[in-house]
Amino acid sequence: SYELTQPPSVSVSPGQTARITCSGDAMPKQYAYWYQQKPGQAPVVVIYKDSGRPSGIPERFSGSSSGTTVTLTISGVQAEDEADYYCQSADSSGIYQVFGGGTKLTVL
Amino acid sequence: QVQLQESGPGLVKTSQTLSLTCTVSGGSISSHNTYWSWIRQPPGKGLEWIGYIYYSGSTYYNPSLKSRVTISVDTSKNQFSLKLSSVTAADTAVYYCARDWPPGIWGQGTMVTVSS
Numbered sequence: 001s002y003e004l005t006q007p008p009s010v011s012v013s014p015g016q017t018a019r020i021t022c023s024g025d026a027m028p029k030q031y032a033y034w035y036q037q038k039p040g041q042a043p044v045v046v047i048y049k050d051s052g053r054p055s056g057i058p059e060r061f062s063g064s065s066s067g068t069t070v071t072l073t074i075s076g077v078q079a080e081d082e083a084d085y086y087c088q089s090a091d092s093s094g095i096y097q098v099f100g101g102g103t104k105l106t107v108l
Numbered sequence: 109q110v111q112l113q114e115s116g117p118g119l120v121k122t123s124q125t126l127s128l129t130c131t132v133s134g135g136s137i138s139s140h141n142t143y144w145s146w147i148r149q150p151p152g153k154g155l156e157w158i159g160y161i162y163y164s165g166s167t168y169y170n171p172s173l174k175s176r177v178t179i180s181v182d183t184s185k186n187q188f189s190l191k192l193s194s195v196t197a198a199d200t201a202v203y204y205c206a207r208d209w210p211p212g213i214w215g216q217g218t219m220v221t222v223s224s
Contacts, residue, residue, distance in 0.1 A: 001171060001172060033210045035155070035210075037155075042204060042206075042214035042215070042216065042217060043155065043211075043214065045210055045211075045212065048210060086154060086155055088155075088157075088210060095168055096157075096168070096170065096171060097157040097160075097170075097209065098157065099154060099155040099156065099157060100154070101154050102154040102155070
């Protein structure tokens with residue numbers, strides 16, 4: 001079955017830049033999405049179609065794609081950004097959806 | 109605005125069928141070009157796509173669950189439902205219903221525990 005690989009954890013100090021990667025063989029063919037999930041809450045999309053930012057999401061959130069890897073970048077990290085982040089994409093058929101294992105972002 | 113609310117038993121016995129319903133308010137479940145989705149999250153673990161049903165009635169399921177999953181729509185009640193058969197402890201999770209893909213609107217989630 002298709003898998004997306006994320007680092008389990010990333011730690012940064014406030015004001016620094018956090019980068020979270022997600023790798024998958026079908027990434028060149030399929031869009032990726034990034035979700036933020038805070039404890040006890042449902043996930044929220046922070047990046048769509050690799051690099052789009054939904055309305056209401058701060059400009060410090062950005063996404064990029066290169067080959068089989070997509071990256072979520074949070075510039076000028078704030079304490080409120082501490083959360084779990086999940087990438088999500090589809091397999092090469094575009095039908096079956098997959099989530100990455102999630103990355104816990106810790107703001108030191 | 110559209111809101112979703114999951115409902116169903118919080119405890120299901122091993123080997124039985126888990127049944128959940130998602131009630132849609134503030135909009136029609138028959139909306140064109142809309143996916144109605146189920147996602148789950150075991151305690152302390154990551155998200156897992158279970159499947160979705162398109163407004164046309166077509167269904168798509170996670171291959172790892174396909175043999176046990178059924179998603180259906182009841183337009184008369186503006187609801188869609190999830191059935192997962194032959195459950196085990198590994199199916200213990202918070203179950204979310206959601207609209208569209210990627211999901212833009214989520215229910216609050218409902219915890220389902222599978223135990224003998």
